Amino acid sequence: xxxxxxxxxxxxxxxxxxxxxxxxxxxxxxxxxxxxxxxxxxxxxxxxxxxxxxxxxxxxxxxxxxxxxxxxxxxxxxxxxxxxxxxxxxxxxxxxxxxxxxxxxxxxxxxxxxxxxxxxxxxxxxxxxxxxxxxxxxxxxxxxxxxxxxxxxxxxxxxxxxxxxxxxxxxxxxxxxxxxxxxxxxxxxxxxxxxxxxxxxxxxxxxxxxxxxxx
Numbered sequence: 001x002x003x004x005x006x007x008x009x010x011x012x013x014x015x016x017x018x019x020x021x022x023x024x025x026x027x028x029x030x031x032x033x034x035x036x037x038x039x040x041x042x043x044x045x046x047x048x049x050x051x052x053x054x055x056x057x058x059x060x061x062x063x064x065x066x067x068x069x070x071x072x073x074x075x076x077x078x079x080x081x082x083x084x085x086x087x088x089x090x091x092x093x094x095x096x097x098x099x100x101x102x103x104x105x106x107x108x109x110x111x112x113x114x115x116x117x118x119x120x121x122x123x124x125x126x127x128x129x130x131x132x133x134x135x136x137x138x139x140x141x142x143x144x145x146x147x148x149x150x151x152x153x154x155x156x157x158x159x160x161x162x163x164x165x166x167x168x169x170x171x172x173x174x175x176x177x178x179x180x181x182x183x184x185x186x187x188x189x190x191x192x193x194x195x196x197x198x199x200x201x202x203x204x205x206x207x208x209x210x211x212x213x214x215x
Contacts, residue, residue, distance in 0.1 A: 023193050024146055027155030030106040030186035035154065040109055040185065043152070047145035052137035054125030058117070059141045062171055064110035072170050073112075073182065074104040077162040084161055099200055102159045107184035112167060113142055118176035138180040145183070155188035 009017075044061050052058060064070055081101060088096045104110065115138040117131075127133050146156045164179035197203050 020147060020150055023191070024150045025155065025188075025192060025195060027157045027184070027186075027188050028100045028103040028196060029189040030103045030108070030155065030157075030184065031189055032106050032108060033187060034108045035186060039152065040111075043145055043148050043154075043185075044111075046148040047141045050137070050141040050144045052122070052140070053127050053130075053133035054122030056119055056122030056125075056127070056134060056137065058115045058119050058121070058134045059138045060114040060116050060173070060177055062112040062114065062173060064112055064171065069170055070104065070110055073110065073162070073167055074102070076166045076170070077102050077104060077159055077182075080161045080163055095200070095202060099197070099202065101161055103157050103184050103186070104159060107157065107186040109185035111183040111185060112171055112173075112179060113138055113181045113183055114173060114177035115180050116174070116177055135178065135180055142181050142183065149185060153187065154185060157184040158182075159184060 040063070047061075048057065048059065050059075064073065085093060085096050115135045117134055119134075142158065149156045159182040162182060167179055167182060168177070192199065195205070198205060
């Protein structure tokens with residue numbers, strides 16, 4: 001058991017943390033130069049320090065390195081993207097088709113983040129009434145990975161436009177694992193502190209006061 005004095009986080013650190021959070025963006029435009037495997041493992045180790053319901057640690061990270069599997073995963077995304085485009089009409093449809101929504105062809109690292117929904121770890125604590133907290137725990141670990149990557153000058157993109165069942169079959173993982181996020185990791189081509197969808201005119205940021213209620 002580790003004990004001792006907790007580290008002190010001063011105003012300078014908090015300002016830098018605020019910068020880190022502000023500059024953490026969903027990246028779709030990657031440079032193709034490789035990322036050292038030890039750096040990827042270090043970032044995943046930081047993600048694994050995230051909190052989880054009942055200390056269940058349900059995240060399972062699959063490094064997708066086989067070129068054919070990566071191409072098949074991207075084909076899956078492209079097919080889902082084409083289907084999604086058909087749900088819009090007029091100017092919104094044209095705008096949708098102009099968006100770059102994934103960087104799977106360029107990103108040097110692909111990571112499929114799964115939730116082990118049958119993990120015995122944690123003995124079910126905290127999830128009897130909200131079993132979805134297992135997946136929320138994985139989402140929290142992804143957020144930690146996002147920030148850790150940004151702190152090392154890397155970008156992360158979360159690909160959600162794909163068929164999770166097809167990805168599951170492609171990767172041959174256990175039936176109890178459910179895909180939470182297909183992630184692309186690499187060095188960004190460009191840096192921005194605002195979301196790409198804002199710059200493209202798809203959706204502005206909501207006013208903060210619209211998202212906080214008091215009861």
